[in-house]
Amino acid sequence: MRQTEFRTEFGERRAPSKCCIQKLDKKLETTESLLTQRAEGRKMSEETIHDVKERLLASPSKSLRRISQETNLLYSTCQRAVKKAKLRAYRVSCVQELLPMDHEKMCSVLFMDQRCS
Numbered sequence: 001m002r003q004t005e006f007r008t009e010f011g012e013r014r015a016p017s018k019c020c021i022q023k024l025d026k027k028l029e030t031t032e033s034l035l036t037q038r039a040e041g042r043k044m045s046e047e048t049i050h051d052v053k054e055r056l057l058a059s060p061s062k063s064l065r066r067i068s069q070e071t072n073l074l075y076s077t078c079q080r081a082v083k084k085a086k087l088r089a090y091r092v093s094c095v096q097e098l099l100p101m102d103h104e105k106m107c108s109v110l111f112m113d114q115r116c117s
Contacts, residue, residue: 048071
């Protein structure tokens with residue numbers, strides 16, 4: 001579509017420049033779409049994913065930062081490898097068991113000495 005055809009079709013709007021029309025035409029010919037194509041990132045090797053997965057399974061309490069130092073990989077690479085391996089990094093923490101008497105104490109603090117039901 002030329003600029004003059006654009007003006008007759010869409011009125012007095014400002015028509016795209018000749019260069020813009022040529023770029024869009026070329027893009028339409030090559031990709032068969034005018035949508036912006038999403039850039040593909042770098043692919044992570046299966047070996048990297050497997051290595052990080054094995055290290056994490058061997059010692060689950062080890063941090064990803066420590067694994068990244070051992071494997072000479074970036075921390076973010078280790079994070080993506082764990083995500084692709086469908087694992088979750090976690091650290092075991094100790095918590096106290098709540099007893100029935102703790103429930104009463106918590107209620108008295110929260111509700112200012114009113115009874116919990």
